[in-house]
Amino acid sequence: MGMNLFKTTAAVAALxxxxxxxxxxxxxxxxVINGDLSIATQAxxxxxxxxxxxxxxxxxxxxxxxQALEMDDFDNPSxxxxxxxxxxxxxxxxxxxxxxxxxxxxxxxxxxLTTSMPRVNADGALETTTDLINECRTERMGAKAWKYSGxxxxxxxxxxxxxxxxxxxxxxxxxxxxxxxxKGKELYYTRVGQLDMSCSNCHEDNYNVMIRADHLSQGQSxxxxxxxxxxxxxxxxxxxxxxxxxxxRAEPFGxxxxxxxxxELYVASRGNGLIVETPSVRN
Amino acid sequence: MKLLITTAVTAVIxxxxxxxxxxxxxxxxxxxxxxxxxxxxxxxxxADGRAxxxxxxxxxCLACHVNSEMPEQSFQGQVGPxxxxxxxxxxxxxxxxxxxxxxxxxxxxxxxxxxVDAGFTRPLGKFEGxxxxxxxxxxxxxxxxxxxx
Numbered sequence: 394m395g396m397n398l399f400k401t402t403a404a405v406a407a408l409x410x411x412x413x414x415x416x417x418x419x420x421x422x423x424x425v426i427n428g429d430l431s432i433a434t435q436a437x438x439x440x441x442x443x444x445x446x447x448x449x450x451x452x453x454x455x456x457x458x459x460q461a462l463e464m465d466d467f468d469n470p471s472x473x474x475x476x477x478x479x480x481x482x483x484x485x486x487x488x489x490x491x492x493x494x495x496x497x498x499x500x501x502x503x504x505x506l507t508t509s510m511p512r513v514n515a516d517g518a519l520e521t522t523t524d525l526i527n528e529c530r531t532e533r534m535g536a537k538a539w540k541y542s543g544x545x546x547x548x549x550x551x552x553x554x555x556x557x558x559x560x561x562x563x564x565x566x567x568x569x570x571x572x573x574x575x576k577g578k579e580l581y582y583t584r585v586g587q588l589d590m591s592c593s594n595c596h597e598d599n600y601n602v603m604i605r606a607d608h609l610s611q612g613q614s615x616x617x618x619x620x621x622x623x624x625x626x627x628x629x630x631x632x633x634x635x636x637x638x639x640x641x642r643a644e645p646f647g648x649x650x651x652x653x654x655x656x657e658l659y660v661a662s663r664g665n666g667l668i669v670e671t672p673s674v675r676n
Numbered sequence: 677m678k679l680l681i682t683t684a685v686t687a688v689i690x691x692x693x694x695x696x697x698x699x700x701x702x703x704x705x706x707x708x709x710x711x712x713x714x715x716x717x718x719x720x721x722x723a724d725g726r727a728x729x730x731x732x733x734x735x736x737c738l739a740c741h742v743n744s745e746m747p748e749q750s751f752q753g754q755v756g757p758x759x760x761x762x763x764x765x766x767x768x769x770x771x772x773x774x775x776x777x778x779x780x781x782x783x784x785x786x787x788x789x790x791x792v793d794a795g796f797t798r799p800l801g802k803f804e805g806x807x808x809x810x811x812x813x814x815x816x817x818x819x820x821x822x823x824x825x
Contacts, residue, residue, distance in 0.1 A: 587803040605739040606751035
């Protein structure tokens with residue numbers, strides 16, 4: 394009863410917020426980094442996205458102050474972690490006496506990699522950048538795998554992702570990737586937890602709306618890993634999935650699980666066309 | 677040991693007595709989304725309900741609803757409609773139904789069901805088999821909503 398009326402009320406309320414939200418969060422603000430790298434923060438939604446016309450970077454929904462932190466690498470706290478990763482990159486570790494730099498002399502050679510990850514490998518398995526890095530460590534360096542979303546890994550992902558900053562996200566969703574993508578899509582739209590919500594309830598149906606103190610974004614992954622003011626560290630995309638699931642009182646899938654890898658692919662595909670902002674700043 | 681068992685038995689009896697008039701989550705009778713009978717068999721307490729409404733770990737209703745009766749609470753969410761005047765739009769039975777399980781009133785809504793304890797997918801361990809609010813808390817929130825005129 395009253396269904397339509399209330400949907401309309403909510404829609405009107407949402408419109409009103411769009412208007413004020415714009416002023417508040419500086420949505421018309423342009424993301425220019427270091428005065429010279431201009432990054433588009435919205436794009437036409439990819440064809441597979443039925444319910445959105447435009448996709449937006451999470452940067453758009455942050456306050457002016459938080460937005461500003463990402464506009465200069467000297468102000469961006471992520472760069473402390475990028476520096477840590479540069480040291481890790483050059484550090485010999487493991488039984489083979491090698492560092493990352495022994496095989497990949499210039500980290501710049503990773504330009505473009507992040508735009509296409511996760512992807513399906515020659516064996517038909519879905520792999521994330523995290524998997525690639527740990528494969529190098531265990532198989533080529535004889536070193537221990539890093540914890541999936543731990544400090545070393547999130548720092549290295551930030552350094553590797555930075556090499557693609559400014560390039561459009563473009564993950565493959567067809568061919569061998571299709572079954573993984575389907576699974577990720579199903580997870581995205583499945584209601585979970587005691588609060589019984591799906592990712593889409595918040596990030597598709599209600600983006601640009603306030604949920605208590607939080608301004609909901611589309612939950613895009615183009616800025617990951619992201620430095621959060623809340624915990625003062627780099628946060629991987631799968632750590633974020635875990636946080637969102639716990640908030641709705643759902644048992645999260647494991648870091649590096651098949652489910653979260655599929656979800657990582659699907660979420661990345663929702664942002665096909667958005668520009669890589671790694672390492673970004675959020676609240 | 678003996679003493680412990682006696683205490684435990686007394687506690688069980690006490691809780692049975694306290695909840696004797698309480699409807700279990702699976703037994704709530706909805707009619708067109710509304711629930712006519714109090715879940716505890718008694719009227720709720722509006723002052724307690726006001727606290728449950730605002731508490732982030734309980735109702736957290738402000739996550740999604742604006743409520744001008746609580747100007748002292750900053751950050752009122754806008755996912756759902758403002759609840760000002762809710763009692764003018766809905767009867768007590770309808771409000772009890774909306775708080776207990778709003779999916780029976782608003783198909784496919786994002787609003788959580790506050791008095792349902794089963795049927796969830798991957799509920800976090802400590803919440804498994806539990807409702808978000810107790811029957812008493814639901815009645816208290818309903819009593820509070822009835823003051824929003």
